[in-house]
Amino acid sequence: MNEDNRSHAVRISLAHGNGGRLMREIIEEIFAFHFGQEDLDTTADAARLPLDAGVAEWMITTDGFTVEPLEFPGGDVGSLAVHGTVNDLAVSGAVPRFLSLNVFIEEGLDIEVLQRIVASMARACTDCGVRVLAGDTKVVRRGQGGGVYLATTGIGQRPAGVDLGLHRVRPGDRIIVSGPVGDHGAAVMLAREQFGLFGSLRSDAQSVLPITEILLGFAGLRFMRDPTRGGVATVAHEIARTTRATVRLLETDLPVRPEVRSVCEILGYDPYYLACEGRVVAIVDAAVAAEARGALRAGGFTEASIAGAIEAGPARVILQTSLGGERLLPELEDDPLPRIC
Amino acid sequence: MNEDNRSHAVRISLAHGNGGRLMREIIEEIFAFHFGQEDLDTTADAARLPLDAGVAEWMITTDGFTVEPLEFPGGDVGSLAVHGTVNDLAVSGAVPRFLSLNVFIEEGLDIEVLQRIVASMARACTDCGVRVLAGDTKVVRRGQGGGVYLATTGIGQRPAGVDLGLHRVRPGDRIIVSGPVGDHGAAVMLAREQFGLFGSLRSDAQSVLPITEILLGFAGLRFMRDPTRGGVATVAHEIARTTRATVRLLETDLPVRPEVRSVCEILGYDPYYLACEGRVVAIVDAAVAAEARGALRAGGFTEASIAGAIEAGPARVILQTSLGGERLLPELEDDPLPRIC
Numbered sequence: 001m002n003e004d005n006r007s008h009a010v011r012i013s014l015a016h017g018n019g020g021r022l023m024r025e026i027i028e029e030i031f032a033f034h035f036g037q038e039d040l041d042t043t044a045d046a047a048r049l050p051l052d053a054g055v056a057e058w059m060i061t062t063d064g065f066t067v068e069p070l071e072f073p074g075g076d077v078g079s080l081a082v083h084g085t086v087n088d089l090a091v092s093g094a095v096p097r098f099l100s101l102n103v104f105i106e107e108g109l110d111i112e113v114l115q116r117i118v119a120s121m122a123r124a125c126t127d128c129g130v131r132v133l134a135g136d137t138k139v140v141r142r143g144q145g146g147g148v149y150l151a152t153t154g155i156g157q158r159p160a161g162v163d164l165g166l167h168r169v170r171p172g173d174r175i176i177v178s179g180p181v182g183d184h185g186a187a188v189m190l191a192r193e194q195f196g197l198f199g200s201l202r203s204d205a206q207s208v209l210p211i212t213e214i215l216l217g218f219a220g221l222r223f224m225r226d227p228t229r230g231g232v233a234t235v236a237h238e239i240a241r242t243t244r245a246t247v248r249l250l251e252t253d254l255p256v257r258p259e260v261r262s263v264c265e266i267l268g269y270d271p272y273y274l275a276c277e278g279r280v281v282a283i284v285d286a287a288v289a290a291e292a293r294g295a296l297r298a299g300g301f302t303e304a305s306i307a308g309a310i311e312a313g314p315a316r317v318i319l320q321t322s323l324g325g326e327r328l329l330p331e332l333e334d335d336p337l338p339r340i341c
Numbered sequence: 342m343n344e345d346n347r348s349h350a351v352r353i354s355l356a357h358g359n360g361g362r363l364m365r366e367i368i369e370e371i372f373a374f375h376f377g378q379e380d381l382d383t384t385a386d387a388a389r390l391p392l393d394a395g396v397a398e399w400m401i402t403t404d405g406f407t408v409e410p411l412e413f414p415g416g417d418v419g420s421l422a423v424h425g426t427v428n429d430l431a432v433s434g435a436v437p438r439f440l441s442l443n444v445f446i447e448e449g450l451d452i453e454v455l456q457r458i459v460a461s462m463a464r465a466c467t468d469c470g471v472r473v474l475a476g477d478t479k480v481v482r483r484g485q486g487g488g489v490y491l492a493t494t495g496i497g498q499r500p501a502g503v504d505l506g507l508h509r510v511r512p513g514d515r516i517i518v519s520g521p522v523g524d525h526g527a528a529v530m531l532a533r534e535q536f537g538l539f540g541s542l543r544s545d546a547q548s549v550l551p552i553t554e555i556l557l558g559f560a561g562l563r564f565m566r567d568p569t570r571g572g573v574a575t576v577a578h579e580i581a582r583t584t585r586a587t588v589r590l591l592e593t594d595l596p597v598r599p600e601v602r603s604v605c606e607i608l609g610y611d612p613y614y615l616a617c618e619g620r621v622v623a624i625v626d627a628a629v630a631a632e633a634r635g636a637l638r639a640g641g642f643t644e645a646s647i648a649g650a651i652e653a654g655p656a657r658v659i660l661q662t663s664l665g666g667e668r669l670l671p672e673l674e675d676d677p678l679p680r681i682c
Contacts, residue, residue: 019571020578020673044506045566046402046433049496051392061387062441062494064479092387100403102443102492107679134494138405141679144487151443151492153403153475155390165385225386230360332361338448338482 012109017139027137030115031103034122035132047133049098049155056160061088062153068339070113070147072191074184074203077148078121080277080341083207084228085154086128090212091224091280093164094156099125100134101152106145117148128207130154146339166242168222174289175247175308178211178280178301179204180255181232185274186263188340193267201259205277212280214299218292220285227281228341233272233329235281236317239310246313249329251322254307272319273332275340283310353450358480368478371456372444375463376473388474390439390496397501402429403494409680411454411488413532415525415544418489419462421618421682424548425569426495427469431553432565432621434505435497440466441475442493447486458489469548471495487680507583509563515630516588516649519552519621519642520545521596522573526615527604529681534608542600546618553621555640559633561626568622569682574613574670576622577658580651587654590670592663595648613660614673616681624651 015022051058065081075083082099089096101121105114125132183204190201208226215221227235232254236247249272256271264271284292289306296304317329356363392399406422416424423440430437442462446455466473524545531542549567556562568576573595577588590613597612605612625633630647637645658670 014679015674017570017679018673019569019575022674023570044433045429046400046435046495046497049399049401051399058390058392059387060390060439060441060475060496062443062475063477064443064445064492066445066479066481066485088386092385094387098401100401100441100494102403102405102494104405104407104445104490104492134401134403136404136492138407138490139679140407140487140490143484144407144680146481146485149445149479149481149490151405151445151477153441153443153494154387155401156387228360229358229364234360332359333356333363338355338358338480339485 010111012105012107012111012114012139014107014139014141017137023137030118031135034118049133055157057158059089059092059094059156059158060153061085062151063088065150065341066146066339067188067341068146069191070117072188072203073201074187075205076117076120077150078117079124080205081150081152082121082124082128082130083205083277084341085152086130087208087226089154089156090209091226092158093162093216094158096128096130096154096156098155099130099132099152101132102150103137104145104149105137105139106147107139107142109147114148128209162216164221164223166223166239169239169243169283169310171245171310171312172286173222173283173310174286174306176282176284176289176293177232177254177305177307178296179303180257180260181227181276181279182256182260182271182274184277185231185337185340186260189267189337190263201263203277204279208278208280210299211296211301214295215280215282215292217295218284218288220288221282222285223283225281227276227279229275230332231273231275232281233317234332236329237331240315240317243310244315246311247308247317248311249308249317249319251319253305255303255305272329277341351452353446353448353452353455353480355448355480355482358478364478371459372476375459390474396498398499400430400433400435400497400499401494402426403492404429406491406682407487407680408529408682409487410532411458413529413544414542415528416546417458417461418491419458420465421546422491422493423462423465423469423471424546424618425682426493427471428549428567430495430497431550432567433499434503434557435499437469437471437495437497439496440471440473440493442473443491444478445486445490446478446480447488448480448483450488455489469550503557505562505564507564507580510580510584510624510651512586512651512653513627514563514624514651515627515647517623517625517630517634518573518595518646518648519637520644521598521601522568522617522620523597523601523612523615525618526572526678526681527601530608530678531604544618545620549619549621551640552637552642555636556621556623556633558636559625559629561629562623563626564624566622568617568620570616571673572614572616573622574658575673577670578672581656581658584651585656587652588649588658589652590649590658590660592660594646596644596646613670618682
């Protein structure tokens, strides 16, 4: 190997994906470097999955990430992938432990950008207490990708006795939202459009583990979900469809930041359909709703609110407006915001 | 939901990725349909990973698949993804059990093509005895993808006492190749170029489990690898680099189909660098090499051969030619065949 040829590339070329020297170098110098060699065997076909004996249940989830732009206020595709996967485990009541990682890189990508994304992903892994056990990279031709697409599979452990799901939801239950909705969708749209107006608006992308840990302390917790693609309205539809009940959301109590509301008015979006990447929608027994909200607020989630309820009635989603009226929130149809996550 | 609007789309649109009704429909009507509803909970954030107690070791692997064209003689991106992931587990000595699946779909894809790919994937899963436990789909704009990219993570169980790896390799060991090399790379190149000449050439893409099961019966088995991207020459380089020994390959005993050799001569490729997707390179104790080759041949792998050896010496790969000469096989550099797998 000629040492002088190493690391001089500034952009990803097709040869970075061919299985040979350049591919080995980006894997060693970027992925293994940031994740720590001991966590990522770059030569094995398969890695040992170090599962603790005696764990009640292991949970698995997987997600793809195609956000554009790759870096946005509050995060990037790398941290988003880790948080998104961690969050899917967290809302299932599990403690995230392990990840696998696939990277689809477009020819021509600035290698510095890849370095930043992988470094950000590694920091997010450390913050969330997860380890990458297996990885793979592919390089596709210019014009056949979007810079970087990521796919992550997450494995976590769930303690005995956790029973969450829509099968536990009953009319009368309350809906708790852990914070303002739509920040991620609005921040990514603005970053994409390169508006200069809304300097304070950042994605809410983060781990929801601190939220789910608080909520799991309540026996009256029925169900949790992170409202990503399609936003809180789409989660509400899923609840209504599955429980065959009416979901009532209260406009007055469903927090939306003024900047998000303004962006939506300008661009013609409804904030209830915009993705969040660091919020939780939870359904709880009405008897513990106020206490659960209080616990979240005391835990730093100061805008947590009781934003709705489950009602006996047809499967539909009603928004009770701040003026006291009602309107049906339809299921999301042809209003795509591609590559929001 | 208006039943009349269902299933009329013939091409994937951005709305198929927005988290709303159309996305739910392709997930239910294509993915859940082919994989079987009970294997794929399309609503949960995370699924239970049903691990048997008492298994010695669980193994994990992950891989991305970007092959072009999506369908080629002998397979398609769907079956390739399943076989590729199963094969990574198989060569580690594990029995594949579970998969997670990410699908990146390009806007405009013919939905019939997606149906065929998913059906093919489901058949491959059944054939290999693996179940899909978690999945995710993303849709990207036209010109930001390659039809379908897949990422799969596989989990398998490895019996107690299996110890495979390059740490076990010693000078004098023999290299067994389970069949002709380069078929997959050559078949995909031809399918891409739309040559009409080589009608009989098919990809070797298939599960290598029947091969690894035979080889695992030999205590003298040291190491197995499936020679995908970069081909058998790249596996030889990895062996040489890691063991700090010389790998000698014997041209006379390394099977290459005449059609593959012809394609390589015409297009200017070396078959030893072309991907296989259904072969195994194994290193065995010299004392059992002939017997292991015999077992493979008796098992239906009639072209299995002892195609080389490990020698004390500098880390390099030597090809001993059919004329008795020697040439060094270099590490793969700038000869990319993008999207071969």
